[in-house]
Amino acid sequence: MTEKVFVIGFQRTGTTSVGAALEVLGYHLGGAFGAEGPRGVPLQLPITQAKLAEAARSAALRADAFADNPWPLVFREMDAAFPGSKFILTRRDPAGWIDSMMRNFGEASDPMRSFIYGYGAPAGRETEYLCRHQRHIDDVLGYFAARPDDLLVVNLDGWTWDDLCGFLDKPLPHVPLPHIARPEAPPRSFARLTQMMQGLLKRGA
Numbered sequence: 001m002t003e004k005v006f007v008i009g010f011q012r013t014g015t016t017s018v019g020a021a022l023e024v025l026g027y028h029l030g031g032a033f034g035a036e037g038p039r040g041v042p043l044q045l046p047i048t049q050a051k052l053a054e055a056a057r058s059a060a061l062r063a064d065a066f067a068d069n070p071w072p073l074v075f076r077e078m079d080a081a082f083p084g085s086k087f088i089l090t091r092r093d094p095a096g097w098i099d100s101m102m103r104n105f106g107e108a109s110d111p112m113r114s115f116i117y118g119y120g121a122p123a124g125r126e127t128e129y130l131c132r133h134q135r136h137i138d139d140v141l142g143y144f145a146a147r148p149d150d151l152l153v154v155n156l157d158g159w160t161w162d163d164l165c166g167f168l169d170k171p172l173p174h175v176p177l178p179h180i181a182r183p184e185a186p187p188r189s190f191a192r193l194t195q196m197m198q199g200l201l202k203r204g205a
Contacts, residue, residue, distance in 0.1 A: 005168065006085060014092065057081050089153045
């Protein structure tokens with residue numbers, strides 16, 4: 001039986017590219033689902049952790065690898081339900097991440113983002129989004145601190161087939177690694193906001 005692999009970075013951190021790489025390695029990739037539920041089956045609003053976990057456990061039976069929402073939100077439940085699974089945390093620099101979130105979603109609200117961040121749209125809530133993103137990273141790293149063999153941290157600005165195949169004990173494929181676009185230079189306002197947030201996080205550490 002193929003081990004399950006869960007990509008548990010937040011959206012806009014390279015999850016799609018890592019998912020594509022897993023497909024190259026032979027994994028059957030399960031897609032994202034939000035308020036519409038897996039395979040279009042609606043999740044009754046409001047979204048709750050229990051509803052997501054139940055839907056995710058069912059969806060996880062139909063594939064080997066998973067990326068995008070809601071998988072980052074249910075990594076603990078998936079770890080309990082599927083022992084021996086592997087987890088990949090995708091990351092990018094905070095300024096590039098919030099810039100990408102703003103460029104892609106702006107003022108557009110969404111029930112899943114509302115559940116994750118407390119606000120459906122990032123516009124005007126950049127601080128809250130950045131804090132929630134960092135809290136997720138801290139939660140994942142803390143959860144797997146005693147199990148380093150079960151977690152691979154992938155940085156958007158550079159990773160290789162060696163990283164992924166070594167982690168999953170797979171042979172190196174003879175194809176290029178799926179492209180991960182390098183983070184765009186953020187607007188100055190976002191860079192300043194990120195510096196401010198990093199200072200707050202350091203003081204709270």
